[in-house]
Amino acid sequence: MASGGDDEQVRNKQVILKDFVSGFPKESDMYVSTNGTIKLKVPEGSNGVVVKNLYLSCDPYMRNLMKKPITENDDMESIDNLKPGLPIIGFGVAKVLDSGHPSFKKGDLVWGNTKWEEYSLITNSQFLFKIQHTNVPLSYYTGILGMPGLTAYVGFYEICSPKRGENVFISAASGAVGCYVVGSAGSKEKVDLLKNKFKFDEAFNYKEESDLDATLKRYFPEGIDIYFENVGGKMLDAVLLNMRAHGRIAGCGMISQYNLDKPEGVHNLMHLIYKRVRMEGFVVTDYFHLYPKFLEFILPHIAEGKIVYVEDIAEGLESGPSALIGLFSGLNVGKQVVLVARE
Amino acid sequence: MASGGDDEQVRNKQVILKDFVSGFPKESDMYVSTNGTIKLKVPEGSNGVVVKNLYLSCDPYMRNLMKKPITENDDMESIDNLKPGLPIIGFGVAKVLDSGHPSFKKGDLVWGNTKWEEYSLITNSQFLFKIQHTNVPLSYYTGILGMPGLTAYVGFYEICSPKRGENVFISAASGAVGCYVVGSAGSKEKVDLLKNKFKFDEAFNYKEESDLDATLKRYFPEGIDIYFENVGGKMLDAVLLNMRAHGRIAGCGMISQYNLDKPEGVHNLMHLIYKRVRMEGFVVTDYFHLYPKFLEFILPHIAEGKIVYVEDIAEGLESGPSALIGLFSGLNVGKQVVLVARE
Structure with a gap:
């Protein structure tokens, strides 16, 4: 792994959950913080991955993770609930800046679980997948290909x-x-x-x-x-x-x-x-093992132009809260995506 | 088929549905009629079966068939709704008195769909099964073996x-x-x-x-x-x-x-x-094709005394309405059966 100049902290803008949400979510349930910083390098000995987030996905299930867990049983088992004071967690597309994980290397494009911030250190890569096909818009990996x-x-x-x-x-x-x-x-x-x-x-x-x-x-x-x-x-x-x-x-x-x-x-x-x-x-x-089979099925349809797919892209991390809230009043037309950075 | 003296009508006591039921069913939603008569012989050319009813089964699903059908979709597909003025329909155990059906002959014991009356002419034998094993109480065919x-x-x-x-x-x-x-x-x-x-x-x-x-x-x-x-x-x-x-x-x-x-x-x-x-x-x-497999599984358990089975037997067709209503306040302890006649 490289060392040296990467050791310094850089600014890391984040969308933070303010408090647990009850009732209809509001933009003010989240706020954008520019106080965060991050090292663009994985800690020594970690098998984590540092990524630059490119696209973030707005999905209805995220609302469920914003509420206060009532009982242990109320949690979904495989996805953590969000916690006030910490960034929103969701699916996204990102570029690997540094990796301690054998499956990912610097420069790889990936999709999977990330956070609503400019850069993320992903220490649990259970739901992180390397993007092998780049002849489609990368944002598709938040939707039809994700x-x-x-x-x-x-x-x-x-x-x-x-x-x-x-x-x-x-x-x-x-x-x-x-x-x-x-x-x-x-x-x-x-x-x-x-x-x-x-x-x-x-x-x-x-x-x-x-x-x-x-x-x-x-x-x-x-x-x-x-x-x-x-x-x-x-x-x-x-x-x-x-x-x-x-x-x-x-x-x-x-x-x-x-x-x-x-x-x-x-x-x-x-x-x-x-x-x-x-x-x-x-x-x-539970079905990510079927992802290769799914790609084999869907990619030829996309290549042949047989798939109609509509995206609704909001520009900038700052637009994240309103884009996410918009899902629940149906403001989005097509897949709602937040563009954080172009590659 | 026999003919001759069987041609005369005999009395046929019946439990009749008075009117469609809404809310909690009452005994007075049914009445016992002694006005009915029946010939103990199948009509010429019919593939029906005339039976003497021995045991009748009280089952919760019967309540659903007593209500006025709201839409066509509200019917269960394979079981007819009950009709006011006609006898209650249910499962029971009976003895064949006359048969125009190749699968049944006089003297056979059967279980399946019959009516709440002393004698029934069963013209649809889709759910009528010949009892092959008689070394268990016959009433079991309204419950554990039915x-x-x-x-x-x-x-x-x-x-x-x-x-x-x-x-x-x-x-x-x-x-x-x-x-x-x-x-x-x-x-x-x-x-x-x-x-x-x-x-x-x-x-x-x-x-x-x-x-x-x-x-x-x-x-x-x-x-x-x-x-x-x-x-x-x-x-x-x-x-x-x-x-x-x-x-x-x-x-x-x-x-x-x-x-x-x-x-x-x-x-x-x-x-x-x-x-x-x-x-x-x-x-x-939908699963009656599994009945032989089920019998193969359950009969040895019964023979070995490994099955505990409790029946609550009400005596006489007249006790039918109260026995059936009792299900819904939980008066029965064990399988509720109505004994119409001993063999």
Whole structure:
């Protein structure tokens, strides 16, 4: 490892969690600090990695990590809760400046768990992956080629095992393949995007529907075979009424519930029994071993221009808090990314 | 087929559903009619079976079939809803008096779908099975050797795939094998039965617990791997808080909800995601092909006296309404059966 001039501390701007969040998160729950400094060199004997952060990913699950853990059981097992006074933790794309880890070397581009700051010392590289394919925009590794892409792949192919001709419903919609696919979203602009750009068979604005049960019956007269659950609450209740026998629900997230002190009650669970439905929660970190298989699947589609992908990029670490908060009122159109630095 | 003297009509006492039921069912929602008559002979050309009913089974799912269907989707697919003015439909044990069906002949003992009356003409024999083993009490075919026994077997072995050493919780408890098993029930008598007679590792009276979450944490400090769901509502909410990573929930029924106009809300479904839990509803009628395999498994255990089984037998068709209603206040201790006639 190099030594010498790297030993000096440099400024490290950070986005810090001010306090645990309850209710709807506000920009003021976070603040940007310019007090931090960091050595751009891993400590002697550490197998950590020092990176320069390039892109940070805004993802709904992050809201859950901002609340005060109620019980030990309330933690997600593989991802740490955030702590007041410390920077936000999330997925991102970064460049390695120094490494004590055999899998990474100076100059490597990586994606995975990092922090909301200019530079990070990553000591747990369980969720850090070297980027092998750079003929796509690097920011894609916060979305379609990163955790959210793998999540969609796992939820759809591993959890739900779709069969040709089945009817698929995706709330807070992303993309899918080969079946009749309906998506829901929260604005006319997004619904247009789903229908015209992403080529969903149908899409609707859930905010304009007063009776979600009737809405789903309109789009799925035969019932829903596969539901990709991103929303929870009232949407899940309406979906349960419309599931078809032997349907599958991939439980990926419940964004409608994250800002509530007490989650809404779901009333129609008996339909899991009537319709013999399998509802399975999953956390993508259990499936990172499938990442090479996923890349093999998705990269040719991107190369052939067959994938439509939309990003919403906020410029500068300072824009992080508003970009993250915007997710929960649906301000983003497409994958919300924060650009920290160009390579 | 025999003909001649069988042609005359005989009296056929029946338990009739008076009207669709809402809220808690009452004995007066049914009545016993002695007006019915029946020919003890199948109609010419029919592949039906005429049986003399011996034992009738009281099962919680029957409550669901007594309510007015709200939408087509509200029906269970494989079992007909009950209709006012017609006899109650359920599982039972019977003796064949006449048969137009190649699988059944006069004198056969059968179990399966029949009606709450002295004699029945069964025209749909999809769920009618010839009893091959008669060295056990015939009433067992309403319980441990019938639909409820197969339900427990399928829910446990097919849906939950138990592994040695796992922690199992059974609400409205029945029996299980090889793991640490805790049951809940609604009286001291039943809890004693679970612990002392059925040899559960632990059991508790849920009516005496003010904080089910704390109760479950006490019995499952490491969390629950397998939950056999018979109850729903608050119990399910508490279980969700206590599931262990990669746990399985077999959704068999939700007896706490059947008498409510609107089912209670379940609030903790996010824990399906946090803990990667698979919750799968099933209906035993989908699994009758496993019945021979189940018998092969269970009969030797019964022969060796290894199975503890408790029945609560009400005498006479007239006692049917009170026996059935008693299920919902937990009056029965063990499997509730109605004895219509000795063979």
